[in-house]
Structure formats: structure tokens, C-alpha cells
Amino acid sequence: MKVGIVSWGAYIPKYRIRTEEVARIWGDDPLRIVDVYLVDEKSVEGIDEDAVTIAVEAARRAIRRAGIDPKKIGAVYAGTESKPYAVKPISSILVDALGLSNNVFAVDMEFACKAGSEGLVAAIGLVKAGQVEYGMTVGTDTSQGEPGEHLEYSASSGGVALIVGRDGVAAELEAVYSYVSDTPDFWRREGSPYPMHGEGFTGEPAYFRHIIGAAKGLMEKYGYKPSDFAYVVFHQPNGRFPVRAASMLNIPMEKIKPGIVVTHIGNTYNASALMGFAKVLDVAKPGDKILLVPFGSGAGSNAFVFTVTDVVQERQKTGVPTVEDMLRDKIYVDYAQYLKMRKMIKLFD
């Protein structure tokens, strides 16, 4: 019995700010910054966008691509670390914005950038158990970085929705493996406007340990080797980390490159790895195996293996915007416009 991804939908806000524009404001050398992070520009949400609106757009596209009745979706999860409300779910707004039935399991999940992919695990579980026909997870963020701090060069906005089911599966789930530990690499306390992170702590003990731990654990437990995969997609906090993780696992460059989006839109947090996954699904061929490993600070990774089915070709022809389409469709803003759009200028209420 096949269970897996029935459809995917991605949304990248139209606005971009160039790394050199941010560097100009804070007195950094733009060439050095681009060299360190390999991020040329990042996406910026419009003034009337937030993690909710981004989730709705991505989810609507996933439903359009699937061509299913939204009332058949029995579970909806939103993974984010930029909720507009501290208390009030995104997932219930999705229920009414998408026209789902009221008989739906719904919750927002938080685990830094991993929450959206944890929603995928939960949705797959419910579908496998026969509890729901379709389940949906959305990774959505308008991620924050303190102005002038290095996180600002990558923290960006975007969303990806995945519909899981057993009917019309475009990418069948073969295996999933998790790797989690208490690692204080990145956090944001209640009420803090920006996250804190341990410089030099985000790499080895956090990103690499958990990504490699999940990917290696999966390969050992289920008997995969790097040559089994046509595409490999990792979480992308910058352009360097996923490339290095690939080389640590002896995965050749050409398998990782098609799923890299951080260079053009920055780190969309909960949508980061999923955006790379969506970009790969836009072009994948039946029979391709995809290794997907999102990561969330705090810290943890889930490694997934999917096998693309014949259905993918149908899904690729639906006219829903591809990730590549959205990478090209952009309007540049300057730093002042960026602050306004991100609601970072202090105004009276």
C-alpha cells in the first residue's frame, strides 16, 4: 500500500533584498558576506503578509495541484516559528481559508525549522492508520534576525505545503528516521523579538551532528547507500552547510545542487528544506529516489526517503507555479522598504 506525497505547493513572497544592500547599511564587506554564506539575496514578505497568509497560499497551490476536494483533508498541521499570535492557531485559519470540513485534526507545531517536517510525519501516521484520507502539513515562516546581526543576511520568508495520502501518490514514502537531542544552538525566549544563537555552536554539534545522524541512521537501518538517491535535499541555513553535509556523506555535488534555494531566497526556516524538496519534485522523474533531511535547532532532524511515481508527471503539468518560476518572479526593495514591509519600524498602534 503506497503512502506518500500526493501533492506539493510552494509560495515565495515576491520581494527580495540583496545581500549587498543589507551589508551597505551595517558596514560589512558584501563580498565577504556572500562568500561566507553563499546567499546573494533573500525573500521579503509584503507588508500585508505573515506566516498565516504564506501558509494559505502554499496550501491552496498544493490543493490545486492535487485536484482533490479539500473536504477530504482530515488533518492539517502548521510548522512555524513566526506565529503572528502567541496563542491562536494558524491551522484553524487554514481550515476556513481552504474550505476544509470541520472534522479535521489541526495543530500548530514548534521545533525551530523542523516543525513542518514533523507535521509530515504525523500526517503520514494518520493516513497509514486509516484515520484520515488526506493529511496536510505546511512549513511557513517570516523568520527574524536582529538587524545588523549575521542572521539578518539569511532570515527570510516562504512556505511549502505537502498533502499526504494513499490515493494518487506522486512520491511514495519508503523510510523515515529521526535524530534528536537537547542542543542549545539557537533559541528565542517568549517576548524576545529576535532569536539568539551560539556562533560556532550552530555547525558541528547542531546542524551537522543531527543531519548526519539522521541521514546515516536511516541509511544504516534501511540499507541505503548514497548512490541510491537521484536527489538529496538538506535544511539550508546558508549555502555552505548543505554542501558540506553532502561531502561528509560522500554525496556528489550534482545530487545536492538542484535542491538548493538558499542562495536566491535565503533561509525560509520551516520551508527551507521543504522548498528544496518542492523544487526537486517540480522536475523529478518516476523512479527517482529523494533523500530529504530537514533540521531544526534545539535540535533535531528527520531523514525521509521518497520514491517518485508516474503520478509526478501529471502533477508537474497542472500550471501551478514552480519554485523556479518564483525564484525569477521578483521585485527588489531597498533596506528602508524592507524594514517597513517586515513591520520593523516602530509606529503608533
Next chain:
Amino acid sequence: MKHESVPIYWRNIPQYYRLVAKRCKKCGAVHFPPVVRCRCGSKELEDLELPKEGKLVEFTVLHQVGTDFLKQKPLVVGLVELSNGVRVVGQIVDAQVEKLAPGAKVEVVFRRVVADGKHGLVMYGYKFRPVGL
């Protein structure tokens, strides 16, 4: 400006989120915003979710705007003819005004409309944005 109350917003969610109109069961007329009585006199109305794409009939750029939108000037507002012929007025977002023209293809998007101060409700609803411009 006084915001719409929470109960009124809540009652209007189908209209704001998904463009749910009313269709007259007697004469077939479609009403958006929804009405409780058709112009033919009938009160027998059913829900109809409007299509999510259409074309721009006309638009204007507002430099004088209501209090809620003062920090979003200029505001582009357009009349959109949806693919089933129903016409809806709404804000046009993500548009480069110099590229905008009647006939432009637009799609319905879901956006923040107003937030009731720093602590109150964020109210969401439909807007339009150009496709392929």
C-alpha cells in the same frame, strides 16, 4: 477609524477568506458581497464560492486612504471580473503600477487586511495580485 467588531468579522469569514457569494435559486443572480434578499424579491439563496482568477477591468491608485491604511500608501484598488463574470472590487497587491493595465490577469490572494492594534485580532481577507507581470 473603528474596526469591524470581532463577531461581524467572524460572521463574514466565508466571504472574506474564500469569496463565498450568494446565488438566487429563483433567477440565478449572483451577489457579492452576499445579500439576504435578491433583487427579484426571492429570499431563497444558496452559497457559491467564486472562482479565484479573473482580469482587471479598471484600477485606481489612492493617495488619500482610510486610517487603517495610512502606512500602506499608495493603495491600488481595482475592479476585477472573475472568470464566471462576477465583478468584485478589491485591493491589488504586489503590483508595479506602471505595468498594470485593464485586461491584466489577476488571481485571488489571502492577505492581512487590518490588525486591531498591537493586541487585538488580525483580520484576513481576499485581495488580488497580477499574474505574470
